Amino acid sequence: MPTATPTTIRTPGALAHELARVRLMRYARVAGEWRQNIHSVAVAVPSRTGWPTVALSLAVPPNRMDARTDSAPTHQKHLLAHLCSAAQALAGRINHLTEP
Numbered sequence: 001m002p003t004a005t006p007t008t009i010r011t012p013g014a015l016a017h018e019l020a021r022v023r024l025m026r027y028a029r030v031a032g033e034w035r036q037n038i039h040s041v042a043v044a045v046p047s048r049t050g051w052p053t054v055a056l057s058l059a060v061p062p063n064r065m066d067a068r069t070d071s072a073p074t075h076q077k078h079l080l081a082h083l084c085s086a087a088q089a090l091a092g093r094i095n096h097l098t099e100p
Contacts, residue, residue: 008033045087048095056087
């Protein structure tokens, strides 16, 4: 598999493991796998059918979400809570617009 940084997922098994974690936790995270100076969290926006068609993502510098800093895990949870709330609000608007 092609890699962008030293922390990019390199094997199909590691990718399958990460996708299983995303399904279980209901959010995705990136910690320098695409660009070393970008960390992000993302959530799916649920559709009326139950299949997500849109996602919301928030990208920040590593020091805002890096687990090696004391305040980062709390900050990540805070950002994720706001992102989930925005996803639910957006889902309501999208689903209202797409009603038959």
